Amino acid sequence: MNRKELNPDSSPQAAYGARLRRLRDRRRWTQDDLGEHMGYSSVHVSAVEVGRKSPTLRFSRSADEVFGLQGTTDSFERAYHEIKHGSLLEGFPEFVGYERHAAEIRLYEVGVIPGLLQTPEYATILADSFVRRGAISPEQAHERVTLVAKRQESLVRTHPPLVVTVLDESCLRRPIGEPAVWDAQLARLVEFAELPNTMLQVAPFSMGARRPFDLPVTILTMPDRGLVSYAESAQQGHLERDNSCVVPLLTAYHQLQAEAPSQADSAAMINQFRKASRDD
Structure with missing residues (x-):
């Protein structure tokens, strides 16, 4: 069976798919196995892993439940929001x-x-300046400031x-x-x-x-x-x-x-x- 090589550095979506595959492999599950646990078909799981299909919020929350990542900084839901907002550079x-x-x-x-040395006020002003220029949305600005704190x-x-x-x-x-x-x-x-x-x-x-x-x-x-x-x-x-x-x-x-x-x-x-x- 041909297994497509993944480049997690190419985009946030690619990093999401590569991590999903990595966690699946650790459990020695097939895509059918993971799909059964998550309530999705193996075709859907495969499409997310290789980047043919973007993950949804429901898919991400299901993955977090399966892998025990709910509410953590490593959750797939968090990664989903990063993909959706698209405010972070590749890599x-x-x-x-x-x-x-x-x-x-x-x-x-x-x-x-x-970022590691920024005060919350400094980080907020920087993010808001991107909003005023139309480069990012207010939601993306909030994401950036939250990430600095994390x-x-x-x-x-x-x-x-x-x-x-x-x-x-x-x-x-x-x-x-x-x-x-x-x-x-x-x-x-x-x-x-x-x-x-x-x-x-x-x-x-x-x-x-x-x-x-x-x-x-x-x-x-x-x-x-x-x-x-x-x-x-x-x-x-x-x-x-x-x-x-x-x-x-x-x-x-x-x-x-x-x-x-x-x-x-x-x-x-x-x-x-x-x-x-x-x-x-």
Whole structure:
């Protein structure tokens, strides 16, 4: 029997289908078996797995009931809403799954504060700006803000990851929201730097060509020491799980850290921006 290879990174719908197949395989069920448990035909199950048919809310809730995922962050219902709203870039939903279990997280961000460090007010204003431009719906904006909060839960889990962050200076030169919102966001960065499992540096414009990245990048070290990277442009995200491709990024990241000012100097720079914004 021919078995179609699935690429979960190609779209949220493909990630949904690949995960459905993976959970089915773990139970050693055929598509007929799963269909019988869910109340669907094997043809319907197959079509969802390979992406020929989009999952429905009813299908997703049935899958959650079969696999015991109701009300969890890994539920198929949650994945269904991500597909329906379509507000997340390709590769990002699966990346979030890796991020949730990572032992080490390394971030480099340009222009905006990364989601793991955003205050709720900052995240809301960013999302609402997309709504005003007509890029996403209010429902999609709510989804984005909710996802930011969910992602931040990984920072306070029982065994939190090491989180290393380098912010391009442009992140600090783009005030978002009213002065009080922006001041609270900058204060959040300083508080983040003081946590026992974090490191924070700012890459100033003066680094020039010594800055190895032009676009945001995230590198995850998993508990088994495997590496995963995620990078995105305005229209596309890319998840990479091949160590031969990720290791050069990790090397460049270490070079970035070596060139950037220390955490103490970076915190002082952030406080200077806070003072300047208050004086304006």
